[in-house]
Amino acid sequence: MADPAPIAAGWERASAVPAWRRILWALVLALPLLWQLGGTPLFDVDEGAFSEATREMLASGDWGHTTLNGDNRFDKPIGIYWLQATAATLFGFNEFSVRLPSALACWVMALALAGFAARRWGERTGLLAGMLTVTTLGFQMIGRASTADGLLNLLLVLATLDAWRFIESERKAPLRRTFAWVGLGLLVKGPIAILVPGAAVLVWCTGSRRWAPLRRALLDLPGWALLLAIAVPWYAYALHRHGMLFVEGFLLKHNVERFTGTIGGHAGSPLYFLVVLPLLALPWTPLMVTVLARWRATWADPLGRYLLGWSAFVVLFFSFASTKLPHYVLYGHAPMVLLMARALADASPRLRRVVAGGLFATALLVTALPFLVLHFAPTVRDPFYRALLSGAPAPGWMPAALFVLALGLLLAWRPVQSPSPLRLAGAGGALALFIAGVVLPWFGEALQGPVRRAAAVAASRPGTVAQWQLHLPSFAVYLQRVSPKREPLPGDMVLTRADRLPPYDDSRMRLFEERGVVLLGPRR
CATH class of the missing domain: 3.40.50 (Rossmann fold)
Incomplete structure (x- = not known):
């Protein structure tokens, strides 16, 4: 069992924070996810497909099954559509409502990671963990998309963190919660909801040579009963209603074949995610490099071993899958965020300067991206996307220039001292708001504006x-x-x-x- 003394100390530090500060800070974490959430057209193909399936479900009144343009849609289970339909019922059917479940899911995930970090490593690390979550490019993208991945990531985080709480405390309550989160995950995405938490525990038990936690979890009949009670009714209904069509469409095509074959042309080499992950980790990639450079020391710590094993399994597993999509690697990025937040909280002045440089470089890249797209649009091979992008409206250079200047001043303020971790987190928040309020709307108009007007x-x-x-x-x-x-x-x-x-x-x-x-x- 892990040493309870550091955990108790972290709990005391976290509990000492006034309630009003916690509430204010939680609201701040929501800003990068909710700002201009409905201000961008739905992106095709995924956002359009999920949103249309939800619209058809509402139109038909059949909340047990989804269709896309009238045809059966077996891509994902029913969970995300229920939430999108509920949001649309409350707020009207629009871009904001169909994206809201993803935004709230990523917000809750940030709070869960922050609370986990605060109780173990102190209040500042917890705050940084929350800020890194909502400002990391990959999480910001899935947290602002009307797809299932934001909700799935939340459930994976809740399940895998509770699995660790069970390991360190041997209490039944977190174990039963783990089963519940997995059951909900099965309603949102499928078998991946079991695979990731189970693999994280298995890797830790193997590396630690402790098999008792895994054995107790596998033999916990009430937990399995809870999982089945949550997930089985809808699966049984789908199987009864569609028979082998459901088995072939969902279980075989969209699960087994995604690993053994290429779907939708989304192929890649085994090194695919080694290229994609540093991009999705922006603007905090220097922190990820730091964590990986210190992997031996991290592996020596029980919790560090658990987090590293969780992240490494996801990267390796999906690297050997035939179908590769960028967001797959995010299933193992939450543990990396925790380790990155700890590294930032304890960062040396030199590392803080490197992180500041990474933030500024990312800001330059993000602000220049629309201009670069317009410049290179005539060279795009596909005639359709060449026409879409070449005729896109020119982005405003003034907001981009003012933002880069303001961010540079924030990072360079008091140059004698290195930027504090909290100032760096604030700069990351400013960058996330700029992406949400300026960059994404431009890309939405460039790629989807004519589609919406044609409709x-x-x-x-x-x-x-x-x-x-x-x-x-x-x-x-x-x-x-x-x-x-x-x-x-x-x-x-x-x-x-x-x-x-x-x-x-x-x-x-x-x-x-x-x-x-x-x-x-x-x-x-």
Whole structure:
């Protein structure tokens, strides 16, 4: 069992914080996730697909099953759609409501990581853990997206942290909570909800040569009963309703085949995540490098071994999977955030200067990105995206310049001293707000603006819009009716690409055309 003395000391330091400061700080953590949450169009394909499936569920009144443009959708279990539909019922169906469950999930995850760190390493480390969570680029992206990954990451964090609490205390309560979080995770994403916490415990038990915690968890019948009671009813209903279609669509295609085969062209080498992870860790990548450089000392500590094992398993497991998507590696980034927060809290002046340099370099990259995209857009190979990006509105240089100047002054203030960890965290927060308020809206307009405007034109006319030679689920969301991907019928409107107009284009009139997005209508 872990030594309880440091844990008790951390608890006392965390408990000494006044309640009003905790509440204020928790609200500050929500800002990077909620700021301009509905100010950007839905991005295709994933945001559009999840949001349209939720819209169709609300329209049908069938909350037991999801469809996408009328076809069965077996990609994910039902959990995220229930939450999105609930938010849409409360706040109306819009970008804000379908993204809200992800934003709140990442906010709660930040609070959970902060509380865990504060009770073990002190109040300042806890505060930094929360700030690093909501300002890390990868978590900010999934926390502002209407997909299942923000919610899944929350449940993985809750389950795996409670599994550690069980290991260190041998109490049943955290173990039972672990089973409950896993059960909910099965309703949100699937088997990965069991795999990550289970692997974290297995790696720790193997490295520590202590098998009793794993044995007690595996033999805890009430815990397994709780897990099954949460997850089995919907799975049983789906199996009863769809039979082998559900087994083949969800279990085989979207779970087994994602590991053994490539889905959607998302392939990559075994080194894929070694490139992606430092980018998703921005602007805190120097801290991640520091943690990895000190891995031997961290591994010698029981909790450090648990966190490193958790993170390493996720990277290795998905590196050998055939289908690779950037957000997969985030399933193991939360433990790295805890270790990074501890490293920042104890950082030497030299390390703090390196982190400040990383923050400023990231700010330069982020502010320059829209300008770089416009500059290189004519060289994009795909004609559709070349047209979309080449015609995008010019970004404003004044906000970018003022932001970089202000951030530079914040980091360079009192140059005799290195920036304090809290000042660095504040700079990270400012960068996250700039990304949410300026950068993401620009990319939303560049990639999705014409799609949303085409939907507004189509929505004013009766009839079906067939998507031909492209797949933009967000179009159906803004159209507010199903828009199937198929060959168009004579009376259909047609959404297509300018570079792939159908051969019978002359028999239809152009209702809308902008930056490669074309909407055709039948001639009356």
